[in-house]
Amino acid sequence: MSDISDDEIRGVSEQLNELLDQLARVVTGQSRVLEEMVITLLARGHALLEGVPGTAKTLAVRALAASLSLQAKRIQFTPDLMPSDIVGTNVFNLAQNSFELLRGPIFTDLLLADEINRAPAKTQSALLEAMAERQVTIDGNQHPLSSAFAVFATQNPVEFEGTYPLPEAQQDRFLLKIRIHYPEKEAERAILLATHLGHPLDNLSDGRIHPIFKLDSLIRAQQFLVKIRVEEPVLDYALAVVRATREHESVQLGAGPRGSIHLLVASKARALVKGRDYVIPDDIVALVEPVLGHRITLKAEAEITGTTPAEVLQTILDKVDVPR
Amino acid sequence: MTTILTSFLVFFAAGVSTEVEPVSVITSPVEAKRIADRVMQQPIYHRWELRQKRVESSGTLEETTWSKRAELLQNWLLDHTQWIGKVWEWIVDWWNSWFERPQKSGGSGSGGGFGSFLHWAGWLLVAVVVGSLLILLYRLWMTTRLEGKQAKVLSRRQIRDALQSGEALAMSSSDWLAEGEKWGNEQDRRLVFRALYLGLLSGLHQQGRIDFRRNRTNWVYVSRFRGSEDLRDEFASLTSLFDEVWYGGIESSEQNIDPVKAQVKRLLEAGPSHA
Numbered sequence: 320m321s322d323i324s325d326d327e328i329r330g331v332s333e334q335l336n337e338l339l340d341q342l343a344r345v346v347t348g349q350s351r352v353l354e355e356m357v358i359t360l361l362a363r364g365h366a367l368l369e370g371v372p373g374t375a376k377t378l379a380v381r382a383l384a385a386s387l388s389l390q391a392k393r394i395q396f397t398p399d400l401m402p403s404d405i406v407g408t409n410v411f412n413l414a415q416n417s418f419e420l421l422r423g424p425i426f427t428d429l430l431l432a433d434e435i436n437r438a439p440a441k442t443q444s445a446l447l448e449a450m451a452e453r454q455v456t457i458d459g460n461q462h463p464l465s466s467a468f469a470v471f472a473t474q475n476p477v478e479f480e481g482t483y484p485l486p487e488a489q490q491d492r493f494l495l496k497i498r499i500h501y502p503e504k505e506a507e508r509a510i511l512l513a514t515h516l517g518h519p520l521d522n523l524s525d526g527r528i529h530p531i532f533k534l535d536s537l538i539r540a541q542q543f544l545v546k547i548r549v550e551e552p553v554l555d556y557a558l559a560v561v562r563a564t565r566e567h568e569s570v571q572l573g574a575g576p577r578g579s580i581h582l583l584v585a586s587k588a589r590a591l592v593k594g595r596d597y598v599i600p601d602d603i604v605a606l607v608e609p610v611l612g613h614r615i616t617l618k619a620e621a622e623i624t625g626t627t628p629a630e631v632l633q634t635i636l637d638k639v640d641v642p643r
Numbered sequence: 644m645t646t647i648l649t650s651f652l653v654f655f656a657a658g659v660s661t662e663v664e665p666v667s668v669i670t671s672p673v674e675a676k677r678i679a680d681r682v683m684q685q686p687i688y689h690r691w692e693l694r695q696k697r698v699e700s701s702g703t704l705e706e707t708t709w710s711k712r713a714e715l716l717q718n719w720l721l722d723h724t725q726w727i728g729k730v731w732e733w734i735v736d737w738w739n740s741w742f743e744r745p746q747k748s749g750g751s752g753s754g755g756g757f758g759s760f761l762h763w764a765g766w767l768l769v770a771v772v773v774g775s776l777l778i779l780l781y782r783l784w785m786t787t788r789l790e791g792k793q794a795k796v797l798s799r800r801q802i803r804d805a806l807q808s809g810e811a812l813a814m815s816s817s818d819w820l821a822e823g824e825k826w827g828n829e830q831d832r833r834l835v836f837r838a839l840y841l842g843l844l845s846g847l848h849q850q851g852r853i854d855f856r857r858n859r860t861n862w863v864y865v866s867r868f869r870g871s872e873d874l875r876d877e878f879a880s881l882t883s884l885f886d887e888v889w890y891g892g893i894e895s896s897e898q899n900i901d902p903v904k905a906q907v908k909r910l911l912e913a914g915p916s917h918a
Contacts, residue, residue, distance in 0.1 A: 550890050597891035601860045640857040643809030643841070643889075 332538050332594035335361075338386055338531045339592075345382045345527055346375045348506020354592060355497045355609055356383055356471070361588035363541055364494025364581065365450050365470040367435070367485075367613065374499045380431045385523050386536060388465055388530035389428035396438040396593040398481065402445035406455040422458065425449055427535070428465045432472035436482040443489055446470060450492040467534055487572070487616065495582050495606070496613035539552075540591070546588040548597040552642030557582050557603045563635045564611060569621035570631060574614040582610045600641045607632050686721040693717060705735040763815055809841065811855055816846030816911060823904075833888055835900055843907045847878070850915040861886065881906055 331337060335357060336540040342353045352368075356379060368376045377393075406459030407423035424430065425446075435443060449455050453464045472493070474485070490496075502510065532540070558579060563575030588604035593602075612628045621631075674908055694712065802822065805813030814822070819842025823835045844864065848855040852874075853864045861882045868875045884903065886892050 366827075548892055549891075551893060553890060595886075595891070599860070599862075599886050599890045601862045604860055637858050640808065641860050643811070643837075643861070 323608075327543070328594060328596050331543060331591060334531060334536070335540070335592050336594075341386055341528060341531060342379070342382050342503065344377045345523065347510050348502030349375060349379065349499065352379060352497055352499050353383075354589075355495055356380075357592060358585055358588040358606075359468055359471075359494050360387070360467075360537065361541055361544065361591060362494055362581075362584045363469070364585070365472070365492060367490070367493040367496045368471060368473045368499055368500025369476050369496060371501070372475060372617045376499055377431060377433060380471040380473075381523060382397065382428065382528055383471075384429040385528040386530060387429075387467075387532045387534075388466075389534065391429040391431060392424040392427040393431040393433055394424050396435050396442070398437060398439065400438045400442045402442050403444065405445045406449070406457055406473075420462070422462075423455075425455060426462075426464060427508050428469070430468070430470045432470055435472040436485060439483050440486055440489075443483070443485060446472075447489060447492065467537055467543045487614075490611075490613045491577055493613065494585060495609040497609055498612075514598060521546065527618045543591055544584065544587045546596065547590050549583065549587065550597070550642075553598050553600060553603065554583065556558070556600055556642050557586065559639045560603065560607055560635055561611065563639060564615050564632070567615075567631055567635060569617055569626055570615050571618045572616035574611045578611055578614045582606060585610050600643075604636060607636060686718075686725055689721055690718050706848045724856065805841075806837075808857070809837075810857060811841040811844035812848060814841075814845065818842075818847055818851065818885075820907070832894055832900065833892075836885055836888040836903065839903060839907050840881065840889075843878075846911040850911075850913075852915075853902060870913065874910060877906055877910055881910070 336441070339350070339353055339357060343350055344358075346353060356368075360383070368379070370376055380389060384586060394400070401576050405422050405423050409418040411417075412419045412422050432446065434478050449468070450470055453468050454461050455464065456462075470493075475482075485643060491623070501507070561579045561582060564570055564578075567573070582603065583598075585606045586598045589602045589606060590596070590598045609627050611632055615627060615628050615631065617628065617631065693785075711751055802814070802818075813818070813871075819838050823838035823842065844853065847853045847864075850867045853867065855864075865875065865879045865882050868878055870878075881903065
C-alpha cells in the first residue's frame with residue numbers, strides 16, 4: 320500500500336470535487352469535460368479541446384484558471400501569427416542601449432491557445448519546446464516557464480477551410496484530446512433559463528467562481544501521483560491496450576511509448592480525483608479514448624469507410640481481458 | 644482324449660508335419676505327453692479342435708455359410724493374435740529376469756548393491772503405476788458419479804488457470820466459494836476476497852443478473868446489474884471492497900471477511916433475475 324494517509328487522500332479528493340462542482344455551475348452539462356481538464360492539470364499535461372463552436376471551450380478554461388487562482392493568458396491563433404508572437408522576442412532599448420526580452424503570452428500558468436489549427440505548423444511548433452520541457456529558447460537563451468504551465472488548446476473539427484492540421488509530433492504532446500459534444504437537452508434548457516434570467520454565462524466576475532486551489536496546493540496534489548498505486552496486472556492491461564493499437568488492422572500508426580506513459584499518468588490522476596490511492600481498470604478504460612484517440616493514424620481505407628479512432632479503440636477494449 | 648489326440652496327429656501330420664517331431668522320437672509316455680502339450684499349445688490344434696467338435700455334434704462337415712464365416716474369423720484371430728501372447732511372454736521373461744538378476748549376481752559389493760537398488764526401484768515403479776491407476780479410476784468414478792448431479796471435479800490445473808486469468812465462469816459459484824474457504828484456512832485474505840468476488844460474478848451470471856465477459860470492468864457489471872436498487876447497492880459496495888483489496892493491495896483483517904461472505908451469500912440467494 321502507498322504511504323499516503325487516508326486523510327490526505329480524502330482532503331485532496333474533497334478539494335478536487337469542490338472544484339468540479341464549482342466549474343459545473345459555470346459550465347453546465349459538461350461534467351466529463353471538466354473532469355478531464357482537472358485530470359490534465361493534475362498529471363501536469365496539456366489538453367486539446369475539440370468541439371463545435373459554442374460549447375463553452377473557452378469559458379471552461381477561463382473558469383478553471385479562476386478557480387485555481389492561476390494566471391491565464393489567451394492567444395487567438397491566426398494564419399499570420401508568428402512564433403515570436405507566442406514566445407516573445409528581444410527588442411533593442413534605445414534608452415539603455417541594450418536588448419531586452421519582451422516576454423510573450425506563453426509566460427503564464429494556463430495558456431489558452433484558441434483555435435490552434437488556424438496557425439501554420441511553424442507557429443504551432445513554437446509550443447513544442449514549451450509543452451515538452453516547460454521552457455522556451457529565445458535567441459539561444461533558455462527561459463523557464465511556470466511550474467504549473469499547461470496549454471489548453473481548442474480546435475474546431477468542422478471548419479476545415481483555412482485550417483492547418485496539427486502535426487503528429489505536436490498532437491502527441493497533448494496528454495488528452497477532450498471532445499466536447501452538445502449538452503444534453505436538460506442541461507441546455509438550464510443554460511437558456513439562466514440566460515433568460517439575466518445571468519451572463521461568460522461573466523466570471525459575478526462571484527460564482529472563487530479560488531479553491533492555490534499554486535502550492537496544486538503542486539502538492541500533483542506530487543501525490545507518484546504515490547498512487549498501480550498493481551502490475553493493471554499496468555500490463557494499460558500496456559496491452561496501447562500495444563494493440565500498433566497491431567490493429569485499421570491502424571497505420573499506433574500509439575508510441577509516450578502514449579503508454581500518458582495513459583498511466585492520466586489514470587493515476589483520475590484515481591486521485593475519484594478519491595482512491597490506487598488505479599483500477601475502469602480508470603484505464605475511461606481514458607483510453609482521450610489519451611490514445613489523437614495518437615493513432617488510421618489507414619486510408621479505414622477512413623474512407625468512415626471508421627473513427629474511437630471505434631478502433633473500442634474494438635481493442637473488447638478484445639483485451641480486464642485483469643481481475 | 645486318446646482318440647482325439649490320435650486323430651489330430653493324423654490330421655496334423657498330413658498338413659503341417661514340419662511342426663511336429665517324428666513319431667519315432669517318442670520313447671516314453673512322458674515324452675509323448677510333452678510333445679502332445681506342445682502340439683496343443685499351437686493355434687492349428689485349436690482350429691482342428693473346433694472342427695472336430697463340429698463334426699462330433701453334427702456328424703457332417705457340411706457347415707452353413709455362417710458357421711464357415713465364424714470358423715474363418717476364429718482362424719484369423721488365432722493366427723493374428725498369437726504375437727500378443729509372444730510379446731506378453733517376452734515381457735514376463737524380461738520382468739522375471741530383471742528381478743532375478745540380484746539373486747543371480749549373488750555376490751556382495753557394488754554389483755549386489757546396485758542390483759538390490761534396481762530391485763526396490765522396480766517395486767517402487769510398480770507401486771507408483773498401480774497407485775496412479777487407482778487414482779485415475781477413482782477420479783473417473785467420481786466424475787461419472789457427480790455428472791448426474793451436474794457438477795464436475797476440477798483439476799488443479801483448471802483451478803490454477805481460472806485463478807491466473809480471473810475468468811469467473813471457469814468455475815461455478817460454489818467452487819469459487821469452496822476455494823475461498825480453503826484460502827481462508829491458509830490465511831491469504833486477498834485471495835479469499837478474490838475468490839468470493841469471482842464466485843459472486845459467476846453466480847450472478849448464472850442467475851442472469853449480469854453478463855460476464857472478460858473484457859468488462861467490474862463497474863460495468865454494477866451499472867448494468869439487473870435487480871432491485873438494494874441488491875445493486877450491495878453489489879456496488881462489494882465491488883468497491885474488492886477493488887480496494889485487490890487493486891489497492893490492502894490486506895484485509897480477519898474480522899471483515901465474514902460480513903463479506905454473508906453479503907455474497909445474500910446476493911446469491913436473491914435468486915435469478917426475472918427481467
